[in-house]
Structure formats: C-alpha cells, structure tokens
Amino acid sequence: MPEWLLVIIRSVSILIGLFFILKLLGKKQLSELSFFETIVGITIGDIAGTLSMDLAVSLPQGLTAIAIWALAPFILDVFSVNNKKFRDFVQGKSAVFIKNGKIMEDNLKKEKITSDELLEMLRNKNVFRVADVEFATYEPTGDLSVLLKKENRPITLGDLNPNQPSEREAQTVIMDGKILNESLGTMGLGRGWLKNELDKLGVTIENVYLGQVDSYGQLTVDLYDDKIQVPEPVETKLLFASMKKCVADFELFSLQTENSSAKSMYEKNATKMEHLIEKVGKYLH
Template identity: 65%
Template sequence: MSEWVEVVIRSFGILIGLFLITKLLGKKQLSKLSFFEYIAGITIGNIAGTLSMDLRLNMANGISSILVWLLFPLVLSLLSLKSKTVRDFVEGKSTVFIKNGKIMEDNLKKEQYSADELLEQLRRKNIFRVADVEFALLEPTGEITALLKREKQPLTVGDIIKNSASIKEPQTVMMDGSILDEPLSTIGLNRGWLKEELDKIGVTPENVFLAQVDSFGQLTVDLYDDKVQVPPPVTLKLLQASIKKCEADFELFALQTESQAAKEMYMKNAEKIREIENKVKPYLEG
C-alpha cells in the first residue's frame, strides 16, 4: 500500500474518532471548559495529528493513548456532577474581586490579577467605573461576572409595569422555502393561517428564506430577493386601532344618549378601555 493512501486512511479514521470523542465530551463552549479538559483536548489533538502522519507509530498504541486521555476527563466530569468537593478541586472556585463596592486587593494578588486587567474585564461588560459595581466574581472559567449597584442597573419593563406579561421566544415557521409544521403547531397555528398571512403581503412560500412568528402572533419574513420590500407586521397596530375605536364608540354613545344612567355607564366603560390601552401600550408600540 502506498504511503499517501495509508495516510489518507489513517487520517479519515482518526477524524471519525475525533468527531465521536467530541460528541462524548458534550457541548461545552471552549470558555466553559475546565483547565484539565482544555489540556486534554489539546493533547488528544496532538496525538491524533501525529498518529495520522507518522506511519512508524503503531496505530493500536496511539488509539490506546487517546482513549486514556478521553476516559479520564469523562470520569472526572461524572464525579464532578455528583460531588461538589471534586468539582471545586477540578474546576476551581469563584474568587470575589469586588464586594459591597470595595475591591478585594488580597484576592487580586492571589489570582495574580492586576488592577489594569480587572478594569479591562469590566470595560468588556460596558462598566467603566468601579464605583458602579456592587459585587464582582472571577469565575473558574476566567470570566468576570459583575452586579451593578441598584441605582446603576438599567430600567426594565418590570420596574414600570408590575406583573407584566412574559414574552415567549419567536418560532421559526419557514426555512429555505419549506414550511415547518412542528413550530406552527407549538403556537397553535397551521399551514392555512401561514399561507393566508403570506397572501396578505403578496409573498409566495417559495420566495421565503426565513419566516418567524413572535409571541404576539406577528409574522415577519426574509425573502431570497433582498430587493423586494416586505411591509412590516400590522397585527399590533390593528389591535391598537381597535381598542381606540371601542373607546371612541363608548364616548359617542354617551353623547348621543339622553339617559343620564346610560351616559355614565358609557363614560365609565370608555375610561376602563382607556386604562387598558395605557397598560398594553408599551407592548403594542414595541
């Protein structure tokens, strides 16, 4: 057998093996890997690369070495899931860098962190003043997490509207011109509704690259042809217009009726609708 053929066969086999190893190790991002997992990954890659190119190496010995480097991190990972002591030993503990707005200089020295490095990490989180930070940790992954002081935290909908409605994730109902039935059924819709909505904006399913439905039932589409302008969703605007019309109708009925009791009833209902409109306005205009 020619050397280049053997290299191709060995490389192809090792590629399949590395793919299976990656699946076994799970879906952790590189930044979430422990130090040992990171080292094990590099070592496995080096062994695999050398094994595929150096024909003098015994394939069985190389695979045995890879299996050892694979199984040891897997065993440690399983033990870490069951024992916090093992987890702290393998992955390390978080270190407090800022507490009650005060920098912990001793902890910085312990982790060999300079003030410049701390400031750099905070700037990456759009924090430019240490005085704005209430609490900050150095995570085992090397990332800094920070909690801003209450008065420095951004305003949220929950701060303005108590018990505000939750917003669910948008569902992708079309991709590459094909309708996806499962996401449609998840939100209680069907192909008939989708085709009706596409007809309203003058679009055929074949021209749709991607289509999504948000938690308010609005359909947004992206077409293959970027030159074609698609009208924006109008579901929420129509709902807002309907609410305003109801309010106006009650006020009109109040003006037209001669009964004082009926007039008060209509005005009272108009006021209730106005209160409802004010509550849902942030969502309708969002």
C-alpha cells in the same frame, strides 16, 4: 505501500477517531474548558499530529494513548457531577473579586490577577467604574460575572410596569407543511382556527415551511417560496384603532349632550378606555 498513502490512511483514521471522541465529550466553548481539559486537548492534538506524520510510531499504541487521554476528562466529569468537593478540586471554585463596590485584594492575589487585568475584564463587560459594581465573581472558566448596583442597571419593562404579564414561549404549529396538533392544543387552539388564519394570509398549509403562534395568539409563517410576500396581520392594529375611535366617540358624545349625568358617564368611559389603551396599547401596534 507508499509512505504518502500510509500518511493519508493514518490521518483519516485519526480524524474519524477524534470526531467520535469529541462527540463523546460533548459540546463546550473554548472559554468553558477547564485548565485540565485544555491540557488534554493540546496533548491529544500533539499525539494525533505525531501519529499522522511519524510512521515509526505504532498506530495502535498511539490510538490507545489518545483514548486514555480522552477518557480522563470524561471520567472526571462523571465523578464531579455527584461530588461537590471533588468537582471544586478538579474544576476550581469561583472567587469574589468585588463586593459592594470594594475590591477583594486577597482573592485577586490568590488567583494571580492584577488590578490592570481586573479593570480590563470589567471594561469587556462595559463597566468602567469599580464603584458601580455590586458583585463580581471570577468563574473557573476565566470569565468575570458582574452584577451592577441597582441604580446603575438598565431600566427594564418590569421596572416600569411591575404587573407586566409574562409571555409564553412561541409554539411551532406548522413544520414542513404539516400541522403539529400537540402545539396547537398547548395554545388552546384547533385546526379550524389555523385554517382561518391561513386563509386571511392567503396561503395554504402545504406552502408553509414554518408557522408559529406567539403568546398573544398571533400567527406568523415562513413560506417555502421566499419570493411570495405574506401580508402582515392587521387584527391587532384594527383593534387598537377601534379602541382609539371609542375614546373619540365618548368625548364627542359628552360634548353633544346637554344631560349632565350622560355627559359624566361618557367622560368616565372615555377615561377608562384611555387607561385600558395605556395598558395594552403597546401590544397592539
């Protein structure tokens, strides 16, 4: 058999073998690999390259070596799951680099990280002052986790409104033109409601590739034919406009009446409606 054909056969065989090895080890980003896993990956790649090109190397022996190197991190992971001490020994532990805005110099020395490298990692997190950091931890993967002091954190919706209602996960109720009854039931909805909503949009279930209902009961759809323009739902906008009209009507009635008690009632209802609009208005437009 020609050598070039042997190289092709060996390369394809090794490529298929590496594919199944990676499937076995699971999905990990390069930044999440431990030091040992990185060494294993480099070694396996070197063995695979040698097996592909060097015909003097025994293919069965090379594949055995690859299998042993590949199984090593898998076996270590199995032991690490149930034993924290072993996991810390193999994968390493996180180290505190900054605490209450103060740098932990001893921990930097243990991890062999210079102050310049620490500042670079902070800049990668868009942090330019050590004093702004409440807590910073150096993870075993080499990444830096940073918690800013409360006064330096971005304002969230929870800061502005502590009683903010939580949002539920959007449920997929139509997939590939078929209704998912379980998801509909999770939202407390039925097929009749779904049909009415689709009629409002002017589409049929068979034309819908994906349909989802958000936590506010709003249906959005993606059609097979992307050229078809689906009108935006207007129910919430109409509700918001109706609420604003109620405020205007209450204020108008209070100006038109001569009865003091009626005038007071209209003004109070207008104020209540305005407060309600402030709470729910952002969800309606």
